[in-house]
Amino acid sequence: MQGYNPGDTICAPATAPGMAAIAVLRLSGPSSFDIAGQIFVPMHKEQRLEGARPRRMLYGQIVDGELPIDEVLLTKFEAPRSYTGEHMVEVSCHGSPYIRQQILRLMIDRGARMARPGEFTMRAFLNGRMDLSQAEAVADLIASNSEASRQIAFHQMRGHFSKRIADLRAQLLEFASLIELELDFTEEDVEFANREELSALLNDIESEVRRLMESFSMGNVLKHGIPVAIIGKPNVGKSTLLNALLNEERAIVSEIPGTTRDAIEDSISIGGVAFRFIDTAGLRKGRDAIETVGIGRTYEKIRQASIILYLFDASTTGLEEITETIREFRERVGDKDKRLMLIANKIDLMEEIPQNFRNLVDLETIFISAKRKENIGLITDSLLRSATSAPGEKHDTLVANTRHYEALSAAARSIAEVRTGMQNRIPGDLLAIDLRSALHHLGSITGEVTSDEILGAIFEKFCIGK
Ligand SMILES: Nc1nc2c(ncn2[C@@H]2O[C@H](COP(=O)(O)OP(=O)(O)OP(=O)(O)O)[C@@H](O)[C@H]2O)c(=O)[nH]1
Numbered sequence: 001m002q003g004y005n006p007g008d009t010i011c012a013p014a015t016a017p018g019m020a021a022i023a024v025l026r027l028s029g030p031s032s033f034d035i036a037g038q039i040f041v042p043m044h045k046e047q048r049l050e051g052a053r054p055r056r057m058l059y060g061q062i063v064d065g066e067l068p069i070d071e072v073l074l075t076k077f078e079a080p081r082s083y084t085g086e087h088m089v090e091v092s093c094h095g096s097p098y099i100r101q102q103i104l105r106l107m108i109d110r111g112a113r114m115a116r117p118g119e120f121t122m123r124a125f126l127n128g129r130m131d132l133s134q135a136e137a138v139a140d141l142i143a144s145n146s147e148a149s150r151q152i153a154f155h156q157m158r159g160h161f162s163k164r165i166a167d168l169r170a171q172l173l174e175f176a177s178l179i180e181l182e183l184d185f186t187e188e189d190v191e192f193a194n195r196e197e198l199s200a201l202l203n204d205i206e207s208e209v210r211r212l213m214e215s216f217s218m219g220n221v222l223k224h225g226i227p228v229a230i231i232g233k234p235n236v237g238k239s240t241l242l243n244a245l246l247n248e249e250r251a252i253v254s255e256i257p258g259t260t261r262d263a264i265e266d267s268i269s270i271g272g273v274a275f276r277f278i279d280t281a282g283l284r285k286g287r288d289a290i291e292t293v294g295i296g297r298t299y300e301k302i303r304q305a306s307i308i309l310y311l312f313d314a315s316t317t318g319l320e321e322i323t324e325t326i327r328e329f330r331e332r333v334g335d336k337d338k339r340l341m342l343i344a345n346k347i348d349l350m351e352e353i354p355q356n357f358r359n360l361v362d363l364e365t366i367f368i369s370a371k372r373k374e375n376i377g378l379i380t381d382s383l384l385r386s387a388t389s390a391p392g393e394k395h396d397t398l399v400a401n402t403r404h405y406e407a408l409s410a411a412a413r414s415i416a417e418v419r420t421g422m423q424n425r426i427p428g429d430l431l432a433i434d435l436r437s438a439l440h441h442l443g444s445i446t447g448e449v450t451s452d453e454i455l456g457a458i459f460e461k462f463c464i465g466k
C-alpha cells in the first residue's frame with residue numbers, strides 16, 4: 001500500500017460508472033475548497049464557496065475558464081466533520097460519463113489526484129473517524145444484497161462489534177496489569193491477583209471469544225447466503241431447477257445425462273433472506289475422469305450445504321429406489337443438522353401424482369415441474385420457513401469477516417496458553433507475554449495495532465470513490 005500522504009487532495013466519482021440522472025464527484029484533502037473555488041461559480045453571488053456554511057448545498061456552474069460545463073449542486077464539509085475527517089467537497093452533476101470526466105479533469109488540472117480504491121475510507125480510518133472493522137463494514141454494506149447481510153454490515157458499521165472487542169480488550173488489560181503489578185514485587189512473592197478470580201475472569205473472556213468464533217459460520221451463511229445443494233441422478237432436471245429458482249438461464253440444460261460436470265453456484269434473495277443455490281454433477285459412477293472429479297465435488301458441496309434438495313424424476317422413479325436412496329444418503333452424510341428435502345420433478349409427464357409418494361417417508365416431498373416452472377414457489381416457501389430463525393437484532397455481533405475470525409482464533413490460542421501457564425504456575429512474566437499477544441490479536445480487528453500491509457489488503461478491495 002502506498003502510504004497516507006495527508007498533503008494530497010484526492011478526487012473520484014462516488015457513483016457507479018455509466019450514464020445516470022446524476023453523478024456525485026468527491027474531493028478530499030487540504031486543497032479541496034481551493035480547487036472547487038476555481039471551477040465553481042455560484043448562481044447567486046452571495047452563495048460563494050468561500051464563507052459558505054458547511055453541509056449546505058450551493059447551486060451553480062462548473063466552469064473551465066470562461067466555458068460553462070454543467071449546472072451542479074455543491075456541498076462543502078469542513079474538517080474534521082466530514083466522512084474522511086478532512087476538508088471535503090461533493091459535487092452532484094449530470095450523470096454523463098463525459099461531463100464527469102471533464103469535471104474530474106478540471107479538478108486534477110488544479111492540483112487534485114485520482115483517489116485509489118478505498119482511499120476515502122482509509123483516510124476516514126487513519127483520521128480516527130471510524131475503526132478498522134467499521135471501515136470494513138462500509139464495504140460490506142455497499143456489497144450487501146439481502147436483509148441479513150445488510151443488518152450484519154450495518155451493525156458492524158455502527159460499532160457494535162468494535163464495542164464487544166473493546167470490552168474484551170479492557171478485561172484482558174485489567175488482567176494483564178494485575179499480573180504485571182506482581183512482577184514489580186517478585187522479591188516479596190506476593191500475589192495481588194487472586195488466582196481463582198483471575199481464572200474465572202479468563203474463563204469469561206475465553207467463552208466470549210469462542211462464542212464470537214462460533215457465530216462465524218452463521219455470520220458467513222447470512223452474508224453469503226444459506227447454502228442449498230441440488231443433488232440427484234443425472235438428467236433428473238437439477239440444472240433446470242437451478243435456472244427456475246434463479247429465474248435466469250445460469251446452467252446448461254440438455255437431455256444428455258452428465259451435462260453438469262462442475263458445481264455451479266449463484267445467490268438470490270428470497271423474502272429478504274439470501275440463499276446460495278448449488279447445482280451439482282449428477283450422482284452415478286463416473287464415466288470418465290472429469291465426471292468422477294465432478295461427483296467427488298458434489299459430495300464436498302453436500303457437506304458444505306445446510307439444506308439438500310434431493311431431486312428425482314417422478315415419472316420414472318419407483319418408491320423402493322427412493323427409500324433406498326434416502327437411507328444411503330443418510331448413512332453417507334449422516335449429519336443431523338442438514339435438512340433433506342425430496343423434490344419430485346417432471347410431474348408434467350405424469351397422468352396423476354401417485355398417492356404413495358405423498359406420504360412416502362418421514363420427509364417433506366414437493367412435486368414440481370422444473371421445466372414448466374410449476375410449484376417452484378412451494379420450494380421457496382419451504383426454504384423460507386426453515387430460515388425464519390435466521391437473522392435478527394439478537395445477532396448484532398455476528399462475525400462475518402474471515403480476517404476477524406482469524407484474529408479471534410489467534411487470540412483464543414494465546415488465551416489458552418495463559419490458562420495452561422496458570423495451571424502450571426509459570427512465572428508471571430511469561431504469562432504477560434501471552435496476554436500481550438492476545439491483546440495484540442484483538443486489537444488488530446479494530447485496527448488499534450495494524451500494518452501497511454493489512455491496510456493495503458483491506459482497502460484495495462473497495463471501489464474507487466469510497
Ligand atoms: N418434461 C420435463 N422435462 C424436464 C423437466 N425438468 C427438466 N427436464 C428435461 O430433462 C433433461 C435434463 O435436464 P437437466 O436440467 O440438464 O438435468 P440435470 O439433472 O442437470 O442433468 P445432469 O447435469 O446431466 O446431471 C432436459 O432435457 C430437460 O429439458 C420437467 O419438469 N419436465
Ligand SMILES: [Mg+2]
Pocket residue numbers: 238239240251252253259260279280
Ligand atoms: Mg445439470
